[in-house]
Amino acid sequence: MLTNSRLVHQFHDHDRCINAALASAYSLCAEKNARMTAIRESVLRLLWQSHQPLGAYQLQDQLSRLLNKPVAPATIYRAVDFLLGLGLIHRIASLNAFISCPFPNSEHSNLFMICTDCGSVAEVAHNTVNGLLQTICDKANFTLQSQSLELFGQCPQCSSDGEDSSHG
Amino acid sequence: MLTNSRLVHQFHDHDRCINAALASAYSLCAEKNARMTAIRESVLRLLWQSHQPLGAYQLQDQLSRLLNKPVAPATIYRAVDFLLGLGLIHRIASLNAFISCPFPNSEHSNLFMICTDCGSVAEVAHNTVNGLLQTICDKANFTLQSQSLELFGQCPQCSSDGEDSSHG
DNA sequence: ATATGATACGTTATAATATTACATTAATAA
DNA sequence: TTATTAATGTAATATTATAACGTATCATAT
Numbered sequence: 001m002l003t004n005s006r007l008v009h010q011f012h013d014h015d016r017c018i019n020a021a022l023a024s025a026y027s028l029c030a031e032k033n034a035r036m037t038a039i040r041e042s043v044l045r046l047l048w049q050s051h052q053p054l055g056a057y058q059l060q061d062q063l064s065r066l067l068n069k070p071v072a073p074a075t076i077y078r079a080v081d082f083l084l085g086l087g088l089i090h091r092i093a094s095l096n097a098f099i100s101c102p103f104p105n106s107e108h109s110n111l112f113m114i115c116t117d118c119g120s121v122a123e124v125a126h127n128t129v130n131g132l133l134q135t136i137c138d139k140a141n142f143t144l145q146s147q148s149l150e151l152f153g154q155c156p157q158c159s160s161d162g163e164d165s166s167h168g
Numbered sequence: 169m170l171t172n173s174r175l176v177h178q179f180h181d182h183d184r185c186i187n188a189a190l191a192s193a194y195s196l197c198a199e200k201n202a203r204m205t206a207i208r209e210s211v212l213r214l215l216w217q218s219h220q221p222l223g224a225y226q227l228q229d230q231l232s233r234l235l236n237k238p239v240a241p242a243t244i245y246r247a248v249d250f251l252l253g254l255g256l257i258h259r260i261a262s263l264n265a266f267i268s269c270p271f272p273n274s275e276h277s278n279l280f281m282i283c284t285d286c287g288s289v290a291e292v293a294h295n296t297v298n299g300l301l302q303t304i305c306d307k308a309n310f311t312l313q314s315q316s317l318e319l320f321g322q323c324p325q326c327s328s329d330g331e332d333s334s335h336g
Numbered sequence: 337a338t339a340t341g342a343t344a345c346g347t348t349a350t351a352a353t354a355t356t357a358c359a360t361t362a363a364t365a366a
Numbered sequence: 367t368t369a370t371t372a373a374t375g376t377a378a379t380a381t382t383a384t385a386a387c388g389t390a391t392c393a394t395a396t
Binding site: 001003005093094111113115116122124126128129132133136137139140141142143144145146147148149150151152153154155156159160 | 169171173261262279281283284290292294296297300301304305307308309310311312313314315316317318319320321322323324327328
């Protein structure tokens with residue numbers, strides 16, 4: 001199992017994450033002959049800087065502030081489509097929001113644990129889940145092509161915040 | 169495994185499905201002291217009559233035609249919220265649409281197989297999936313409360329439509 | 337270097353989805 | 367009945383997403 005749960009929920013050197021992610025994004029672009037423009041990089045950066053998913057209009061606000069000029073929705077959606085296409089970010093359908101992908105190079109499940117208290121989202125890559133879903137689809141003669149798996153509940157921190165503090 | 173895949177993808181006596189579903193909906197309401205009003209029943213009916221999920225504004229059109237008078241979005245969203253609350257329907261987040269639930273009484277996975285060709289959606293209830301996801305959440309100290317699992321691909325019919333017709 | 341074609345961006349308008357607020361009506365309970 | 371709660375009608379508006387079209391930038395072949 002591969003997850004960024006700890007990174008999301010615990011303190012760490014986040015600039016390093018971002019730089020590593022950007023480096024990896026640039027090499028992916030080189031590989032695929034895709035252009036990582038200034039706008040696209042900024043949007044990716046903004047998403048990496050937030051461990052919560054950001055909506056298109058939040059991104060619009062933030063990018064607009066960053067560039068000190070108005071930015072239109074289309075600009076955001078174009079950047080986001082580009083990043084989605086490369087697998088550098090994901091769309092969380094239930095939230096109408098986007099989040100950076102912690103392991104863009106790995107085959108993974110698009111499985112997200114979404115904290116309904118604090119809004120944090122961790123991604124989990126789990127081969128067994130993929131395998132099981134594939135088996136289910138095979139049995140049903142359904143040709144599986146992609147998936148969106150969203151789990152809602154409380155992240156470790158919010159779970160422990162609400163729990164009885166007496167330890168057995 | 170419990171699925172309505174065959175019902176969705178094959179011919180059957182659909183009126184019987186709908187009547188059974190409505191009966192079960194009414195008994196659920198009785199049990200929970202909830203009111204199944206005319207509007208709510210109509211919306212549930214409309215969703216049962218469609219094996220494709222319907223958006224709020226599609227429901228608005230259809231209900232408006234049915235009642236021969238204008239219906240506002242709020243009316244639809246209220247009915248839909250009520251039905252969601254009882255587990256009689258589901259929301260498919262990736263489609264911004266709603267679909268009737270084929271087995272409202274069972275513990276199940278909210279797992280959907282969505283055909284990107286014809287738009288049909290089948291629901292699958294699978295204990296192993298639930299168990300596995302629960303295990304994953306336990307390991308991550310994530311308190312799981314609900315989930316939305318959406319699989320995209322081709323349904324049996326659309327898969328076979330596209331396939332080489334020579335049989336070995 | 338520069339013409340060309342493809343890609344990305346700017347800009348405006350608008351479509352599609354969803355919610356809020358408040359008045360009115362209907363159902364239930366006292 | 368009257369009081370209370372629940373449901374609906376109605377209008378306005380918020381939020382999310384796309385379309386259309388012109389302009390600028392980049393890659394490359396000449």
